[in-house]
Amino acid sequence: MSKLVRSIKNVASGYTTTQVKVRNATSNDMYGPTILEMEEISQLTYQNYELLEIMDMVDKRLNDKGKNWRHVMKSLVLLDYLLHCGSESVVLWCKDNIYIIKTLREFQYVDETGADHGKSIRIKAKEMTSLLLDDDKLRAERSDKKQW
Amino acid sequence: MSFKGSLSRVEADLSVSVRKATSIDETAPKRKHVRSCIVYTWDHRSSKAFWNGMRLQPLAGNDIQVFKALITIHKVLQEGHPSVLKDAQTNLNFIESLGRSPTSSSSYSKLIVEYSRFLLRKLHFHKNHPAFNGMFEYEEYISLRTINDPNEGYEAIMDLMNLQDAVEDFQKLVFSALHHGRSNECKISSLVPMIAESYGIYRFIVSMLRAMHATTNDDEALEPLRARFYSQHARLLDFYYDCSTLKYLTSIVTIPKLSQAAPNLFSEEDESGPS
Numbered sequence: 134m135s136k137l138v139r140s141i142k143n144v145a146s147g148y149t150t151t152q153v154k155v156r157n158a159t160s161n162d163m164y165g166p167t168i169l170e171m172e173e174i175s176q177l178t179y180q181n182y183e184l185l186e187i188m189d190m191v192d193k194r195l196n197d198k199g200k201n202w203r204h205v206m207k208s209l210v211l212l213d214y215l216l217h218c219g220s221e222s223v224v225l226w227c228k229d230n231i232y233i234i235k236t237l238r239e240f241q242y243v244d245e246t247g248a249d250h251g252k253s254i255r256i257k258a259k260e261m262t263s264l265l266l267d268d269d270k271l272r273a274e275r276s277d278k279k280q281w
Numbered sequence: 282m283s284f285k286g287s288l289s290r291v292e293a294d295l296s297v298s299v300r301k302a303t304s305i306d307e308t309a310p311k312r313k314h315v316r317s318c319i320v321y322t323w324d325h326r327s328s329k330a331f332w333n334g335m336r337l338q339p340l341a342g343n344d345i346q347v348f349k350a351l352i353t354i355h356k357v358l359q360e361g362h363p364s365v366l367k368d369a370q371t372n373l374n375f376i377e378s379l380g381r382s383p384t385s386s387s388s389y390s391k392l393i394v395e396y397s398r399f400l401l402r403k404l405h406f407h408k409n410h411p412a413f414n415g416m417f418e419y420e421e422y423i424s425l426r427t428i429n430d431p432n433e434g435y436e437a438i439m440d441l442m443n444l445q446d447a448v449e450d451f452q453k454l455v456f457s458a459l460h461h462g463r464s465n466e467c468k469i470s471s472l473v474p475m476i477a478e479s480y481g482i483y484r485f486i487v488s489m490l491r492a493m494h495a496t497t498n499d500d501e502a503l504e505p506l507r508a509r510f511y512s513q514h515a516r517l518l519d520f521y522y523d524c525s526t527l528k529y530l531t532s533i534v535t536i537p538k539l540s541q542a543a544p545n546l547f548s549e550e551d552e553s554g555p556s
Binding site: 196198230232233235236237239249251259 | 311312313316319320360532533534535
């Protein structure tokens with residue numbers, strides 16, 4: 134059902150195919166993003182125009198509200214993947230916008246049942262921040278892509 | 282022209298975030314609203330709209346709102362764009378006026394007075410040492426500079442230690458203001474930026490003292506700093522221990538773990554064990 138609504142929204146809001154790919158990869162579905170989806174998007178980051186659209190959408194998703202914590206979590210996962218396997222421009226974007234990731238280190242969302250969905254986001258944001266601040270480690274991890 | 286009309290769309294959004302962060306409920310300022318304020322200052326490389334938004338909030342008369350405003354300001358000072366610290370210097374009177382506003386009856390009045398005093402001291406420090414960012418994150422060039430000029434380094438460390446004492450005084454006050462059996466969320470949430478502040482200062486002092494020990498070779502001159510550092514280390518250890526007993530606090534931030542023994546200031550490598 135939600136998938137149908139999303140596909141209507143995609144058309145209604147006039148998103149490009151690239152943006153739709155990012156939206157699907159970072160949706161509110163229980164599963165994903167799959168390696169296949171992330172791989173496809175990371176290839177697109179080597180094209181300047183597509184890159185802007187991808188980062189724009191990731192930015193939107195990262196700033197989503199608590200109820201959509203899955204958007205935030207999945208965008209972090211995707212961004213982490215792009216940071217390792219995408220173009221160098223992704224690294225530059227992340228460094229310029231590190232505050233978006235940094236400020237997620239205190240992300241909070243507790244649902245009606247009292248389950249804390251923020252924790253995994255806080256941990257992920259912490260890991261990514263320290264990776265972004267450590268140029269040597271980042272370079273090493275980017276050159277050794279087999280880790281993924 | 283109505284006032285609302287003179288604000289651009291983003292500024293209107295920002296003022297909503299400020300209003301929601303300083304709402305009347307006795308809870309922590311919601312992270313998402315505080316975060317929007319922080320992200321705004323980075324997006325626009327400016328904090329003018331944030332300060333304007335704060336000034337326009339009808340805060341006076343409600344201690345909870347004033348206290349939440351102080352927490353929000355503290356967080357934006359720490360995590361926001363460097364321009365926040367600069368613009369804050371023109372808002373000292375405003376911060377001071379927040380400290381004068383509490384009604385004498387509530388349990389927040391003392392906290393508000395002390396919090397505003399603390400923020401003024403922090404801003405005073407940043408004015409004298411503009412190379413530091415809001416979180417005192419370690420930047421190599423500063424410690425290099427202070428090694429070249431030991432006098433300046435000595436002074437910077439003294440000022441940092443004074444600020445650390447101010448954190449210590451404030452957190453004691455918060456702990457003594459906690460009430461049994463009531464939700465202390467709002468008061469406890471002021472400890473979150475205090476933990477970040479103290480840990481940033483702590484790490485900076487450690488690396489600066491190490492650098493100075495390595496270059497000046499004048500142990501005697503540094504003795505007073507060392508003594509003061511050791512006592513601060515012990516008190517910080519207690520503070521973090523006290524924090525770790527507050528369940529609400531441990532669920533939102535990781536409390537830094539210090540080693541039981543103070544770190545060795547005479548070597549770069551050895552993390553534990555006395556010299």
